[in-house]
Amino acid sequence: MLLFLRSALLSPEIYPKLIGVLLERGLGRDWFYGKCSGDLAHRHQADTGVAGWCAGDVGQRHLVQFGQIALQRRLENLWYTSYSDWQRFQTVLTVGLNAILAGLILQRGYGLLANKAANPKVGAWIYTICILFAGYAAYKTFGLAINGRYISFPTVAVYIPVVGMFGLMIISYISERPWSLKAVEINRLTGHLKAKTDQDRIIGYALPIMGLMLVIWETKAFMVSRDFILAYPNIAKRIGVAFMFSVTNCQLVAWLMCLAILALPLLVSGNKK
Numbered sequence: 001m002l003l004f005l006r007s008a009l010l011s012p013e014i015y016p017k018l019i020g021v022l023l024e025r026g027l028g029r030d031w032f033y034g035k036c037s038g039d040l041a042h043r044h045q046a047d048t049g050v051a052g053w054c055a056g057d058v059g060q061r062h063l064v065q066f067g068q069i070a071l072q073r074r075l076e077n078l079w080y081t082s083y084s085d086w087q088r089f090q091t092v093l094t095v096g097l098n099a100i101l102a103g104l105i106l107q108r109g110y111g112l113l114a115n116k117a118a119n120p121k122v123g124a125w126i127y128t129i130c131i132l133f134a135g136y137a138a139y140k141t142f143g144l145a146i147n148g149r150y151i152s153f154p155t156v157a158v159y160i161p162v163v164g165m166f167g168l169m170i171i172s173y174i175s176e177r178p179w180s181l182k183a184v185e186i187n188r189l190t191g192h193l194k195a196k197t198d199q200d201r202i203i204g205y206a207l208p209i210m211g212l213m214l215v216i217w218e219t220k221a222f223m224v225s226r227d228f229i230l231a232y233p234n235i236a237k238r239i240g241v242a243f244m245f246s247v248t249n250c251q252l253v254a255w256l257m258c259l260a261i262l263a264l265p266l267l268v269s270g271n272k273k
Helices: 002-009 015-041 049-055 057-080 085-113 120-147 154-175 186-190 197-223 226-231 235-247 250-270
Strands: none
Touching (some): 120 154, 120 186, 120 250, 154 186, 186 250, 197 226, 197 235, 226 235, 235 250
16 A cells, blocks of 8 residues: 555656646645745835845745746756656655755845845855765766767756856845855855855865866767768868857857856855955
8 A cells, every 4th residue: 555655646647736836726835835925925014126025925925826836836846857766756856955955045135125134044054055066066967978969968957056046146136235246155145154265165166167168079979970971071161160059059059158157156156366
């Protein structure tokens, strides 16, 4: 009986819908909204402008609903492409981390707009989870580069970290005057108080290096194809056409943009000027 229930609940048809219901009715309304945004919304009802909208009840609900939809769609996408218990465990883990990160970034974004002092615990959690996803992105990019001509990029796995970091950059630009590039430094964005410059620099450089390696090996994979050699016997022309095919791959470009957004705050952190 237990095995039957386990197989039924973990089936691709039932599990994503079950999680979606939990996100919408349980996590979304009682925990995610109540803990991450509800208490903040009622503290500053008198705020005006962009900060007032984000702190207000309507703004918070719109942001939370968007997060719920993104998490549910992301879970369904990853779950349907998981073919083993280990892959399903990775799916649940990454979605769980994304849910936590979404709530923490929402709270940090409000703090930036309201010019509130950073919460060290929130900042430490955001920083740690973002570093984990940046390392994951570098690792996956290396694997994609080695395999070559990969048709499925794990962009959906880093949607929330990427959109969250980009959102914090936009909020920083809106709320901080005068603005400088140093404002998007990882520790200032997240509110992390214990800077780890060397670690940030290593991961920050690893991301664009892996991205460049991915483009090179993707181009190489085109070039060594037998049909491609027959179609373009001239090696110079074959290199040019293979490169154009690689950089016009929409999935590849989207993945490279994700790497760039994750890398920028880390590279700025490593710049001591």
